[in-house]
Amino acid sequence: MKDATLVNHPPQVEVPPDNHPVVAPIHQSVKFEFETVEETLRALRGERSGFFYARSSNPTTRQLELTLAALQGREDCMVCASGVAVVAQTLLSLTKQGEHLLCFVESYGPTRQLIRRVLGKFGVTHTMLSIEDLAGIEAALVARPTRLIIFESPTNPVNKIADIAAITRLARAHGAMTVLDNTFAGVHQHGRYDVDYYLHSLTKYISGHGDVLGGAVIANTALIRALRADFTVFGSMLDPHAAFLIQRGLKSYFLRYRAQSASAQRVAEYLVEQRGVERVRYPGLTSDPQHALARSQMSDFGGIVTFDLSGGAEAGRRFAEALELFAITPSLGSTESLVMPPQLLGSRDLPDELQRQAGIGPGTVRLSIGLEDPDDLLTDIGRALRAAGAG
Numbered sequence: 576m577k578d579a580t581l582v583n584h585p586p587q588v589e590v591p592p593d594n595h596p597v598v599a600p601i602h603q604s605v606k607f608e609f610e611t612v613e614e615t616l617r618a619l620r621g622e623r624s625g626f627f628y629a630r631s632s633n634p635t636t637r638q639l640e641l642t643l644a645a646l647q648g649r650e651d652c653m654v655c656a657s658g659v660a661v662v663a664q665t666l667l668s669l670t671k672q673g674e675h676l677l678c679f680v681e682s683y684g685p686t687r688q689l690i691r692r693v694l695g696k697f698g699v700t701h702t703m704l705s706i707e708d709l710a711g712i713e714a715a716l717v718a719r720p721t722r723l724i725i726f727e728s729p730t731n732p733v734n735k736i737a738d739i740a741a742i743t744r745l746a747r748a749h750g751a752m753t754v755l756d757n758t759f760a761g762v763h764q765h766g767r768y769d770v771d772y773y774l775h776s777l778t779k780y781i782s783g784h785g786d787v788l789g790g791a792v793i794a795n796t797a798l799i800r801a802l803r804a805d806f807t808v809f810g811s812m813l814d815p816h817a818a819f820l821i822q823r824g825l826k827s828y829f830l831r832y833r834a835q836s837a838s839a840q841r842v843a844e845y846l847v848e849q850r851g852v853e854r855v856r857y858p859g860l861t862s863d864p865q866h867a868l869a870r871s872q873m874s875d876f877g878g879i880v881t882f883d884l885s886g887g888a889e890a891g892r893r894f895a896e897a898l899e900l901f902a903i904t905p906s907l908g909s910t911e912s913l914v915m916p917p918q919l920l921g922s923r924d925l926p927d928e929l930q931r932q933a934g935i936g937p938g939t940v941r942l943s944i945g946l947e948d949p950d951d952l953l954t955d956i957g958r959a960l961r962a963a964g965a966g
C-alpha cells in the first residue's frame with residue numbers, strides 16, 4: 576500500500592465489545608459503511624439500525640438528540656446548526672401556501688422576520704398579537720383556520736409569561752398546532768403541557784459556555800417523523816464536534832441553570848430597592864405581575880433580569896459601559912454575565928407602538944446572569960448604577 580493510499584485507509588482501532596469508553600467518542604465521520612450493499616439497503620429502508628450519511632444522522636448528534644428528548648419529556652428530537660435554523664426549518668416544513676399562523680410581538684426578532692419575509696414570500700399569512708391577549712388569540716382562531724401558534728415563555732426581553740395551558744387548550748379546540756420556543760425556560764421545564772413541538776437554541780443554557788451554536792426541535796415520534804425528510808434536504812445538520820461540546824456542557828446544565836436562577840433572584844431583589852430603577856421584571860419576584868402564573872408553570876425562573884432606568888437610554892448606555900463583569904453583547908445563558916443596553920434592545924422591525932406592546936421602553940436594560948460570585952455581581956451593578964446617576 577503506497578502512502579497516499581494509506582492516509583486514506585488508516586488502520587482501524589477496534590474497541591473490544593466488552594470495553595467501553597466512559598465518555599462517548601466524537602464520531603467525526605460524514606460517512607458510515609456496511610460490508611455489503613444488501614445491509615446498506617436494509618439500513619436505508621429502516622429494517623436495521625446503523626448510520627449512512629451524517630446529514631441524516633450521526634452517532635454523536637444522535638446521542639445529544641436522545642438526551643434532549645428525554646429531558647423535555649418527549650420521544651424524539653432533531654438537532655440543527657443553530658437555533659434560528661431550527662425555527663426556520665420547522666416553520667417551513669409545517670406550513671404551506673395559503674395557510675395562516677399566529678405569532679407574537681414578544682418574540683425573538685429573527686423569528687418574526689422569518690415569518691414576515693420568508694413565509695410571507697411563500698404565501699403563508701400571519702396574525703401578530705401580544706402574548707397577554709388571550710381574547711385576541713381566541714378571536715383570531717375563530718376568525719380563520721390556523722395551522723399553528725408559535726410562542727415563547729418567558730419572552731424576550733422583558734420576561735412576560737405565556738399562559739401555556741390556556742394557549743394549548745385554545746389551539747387544540749381550533750385544530751391548530753403549537754410550537755413553543757422554550758429557549759428561555761430551558762429543556763427541563765414546560766414538558767408536562769400539551770405542546771406539539773418544543774424548539775431550543777442550544778447556544779444558550781443547554782451548551783452554556785458561549786462557545787458553540789446549535790438548535791433542537793423536540794416532539795413525539797410521529798411529529799418528528801413528519802419533519803425528518805424536509806430537514807435532511809434543508810441541510811443544516813449539527814456538526815458532530817459541536818454536538819460533543821453541547822453534550823459536554825449539558826452535564827452541568829442543572830447546576831448552572833439553578834445557580835444562575837438563584838443569582839438572578841438576588842440581582843432582581845437588589846434592583847427593586849434602587850433609586851432610579853423602575854419596573855424590574857423577573858418571574859421569581861413576588862412583586863412581579865405574573866409571579867403566580869410563573870410559579871404554577873416553572874420550578875426555576877432563569878437567569879434573565881430586565882428593568883428600566885428612569886434616566887432613559889443615556890442612563891442605560893452609561894450603566895452598561897460602567898459594568899466591569901458584564902459584556903455588552905447579545906445571547907444569554909452562558910457562564911459570563913452579559914448586558915444589553917436600550918440602544919441594542921429595540922428591534923428595528925418593530926414600530927414604536929409594537930415596541931411598547933412588547934414591553935421595551937427607552938430605558939430598558941436586559942441582564943443575563945452568569946456564574947460569577949453573586950456578591951461581586953451586586954457590587955458591580957451598584958457601582959454602575961451610581962455611574963449612570965441612579966442607585
Ligand SMILES: *Cc1c(COP(=O)(O)O)cnc(C)c1O
Pocket residue numbers: 657658659660662683727731756758759775776777778779788789790906
Ligand atoms: C437565541 C435565540 C434563538 C436563536 O438561536 P441561535 O442559536 O442564536 O440561532 C431563538 N429563539 C430564542 C428565544 C433565542 O433566545
